[in-house]
Amino acid sequence: MKMTRLVEIGSLAMVGVLGACGSSTTDGAGGTTGKTGQTCSTLPPMTPLTAATKIGFVQLYEASGLWRTANTNSIVGEAAKRGYNLVYNPGTTDAAQEQVSRIQELIDAKVDALIIAPHDETTISPMVVAARKACIPVFIEDRGVDNTVAIPGVDYVTLIGSDMVTEGALTAQWLINKTAGKAKIVEFEGTIGSSAAVGRKKGFDLEIAKQPGMQILVSQSADFDVKTGHDVALQLLPKYPTADWIFSHNDGMSFGIIQALQEMGKTSGKDIGIVSIDGTKQGAQDVADGLIAEITECNPKFGPILFDTIEKYSRGEAIAASLMNTDRTFDSTNIASYLPEAF
Ligand code: AHR
Secondary structure (H helix, E strand, O other): OOOOOEEEEEEEEOOOOOOOOOOOOOOOOOOOOOOOOOOOOOOOOOOOOOOOOEEEEEOOOOOOOHHHHHHHHHHHHHHHHHOOEEEEOOOOOOOHHHHHHHHHHHHHOOOOEEEEOOOOHHHHHHHHHHHHHOOOOEEEEEOOOOOOOOOEOOOEOEEEEEOHHHHHHHHHHHHHHHHOOOEEEEEEEOOOOOHHHHHHHHHHHHHHHOOOOEEEEEEEEOOOOHHHHHHHHHHHHHHOOOOOEEEEOOHHHHHHHHHHHHHOOOOEOOOEEEEEEEOOHHHHHHHHOOOOOEEEEOOOOOHHHHHHHHHHHHOOOOEEEEEEEOOOEEOOOOHHHHHHHOO
């Protein structure tokens, strides 16, 4: 399994802080307590991993999503490869509260560690704090949380993911080069309140704002979803006939948009260009076929780095506050070499 280079950012978290998790309840908070009835006021230590260690995994739910499936498979597959006891209960609806319930179930089950892919920042951050209070070390993957609520190195060990702001900025920079700084853009945002949507929008919009010849005509969420992308495109694009580019926050929405354009008698790549984020196999093929002009990579294969990190933490090693992928950009000039590793 090939991973892009990972860089360490931020301050170091150390485990085994004496007195952080002991018989004295420093929090005074209600909620679930740890295995021996304690409440932890900072990062709980872990004993070295064994096959009996229970690691809970709370993936966010998405109705459609090649990225999400690749991410889940990477984590479930890596746990199996290393012989770990992964407690994974897939979601059933895309409501953030449903993910909250699944996190609470694993806190109540007193798992030894938790891996969480947060649906959004607002709803999930308090659950990270709740897990820490219950003396369960949390490893966040993919999307981030609100660090004013859940603090890295205190409430959770680390975030293993992609720099979403950089992904948006890379996409904008590609578009600026391609159009010599002239474009009218419709932006399809991901799930409202998710760090992926917030960060990508921030990175992209900031770069575009520096270009006097570029304008974002409208920006609307289509929830990172194929069907919603299709439906929003049908409703939105006829209102903006001068738009010549679409920025879609993920490949799934791009697939829906391509379909909607066809239904409107238009061809992506001819009548309007699409720039996207992810790097799925289908998206990469669309780049090769000229239907998507550019894709900024968001590598979902976090399984190996996640379990390396959990192992290190359980041995008492220092862990950086975040471990971020370095993402690449793909267009017609380099897509052929990427296609074999696309997910
Ligand atoms: O958080 C990562 C994003 O979530 C991926 O870009 C997307 O495909 C998924 O829905």
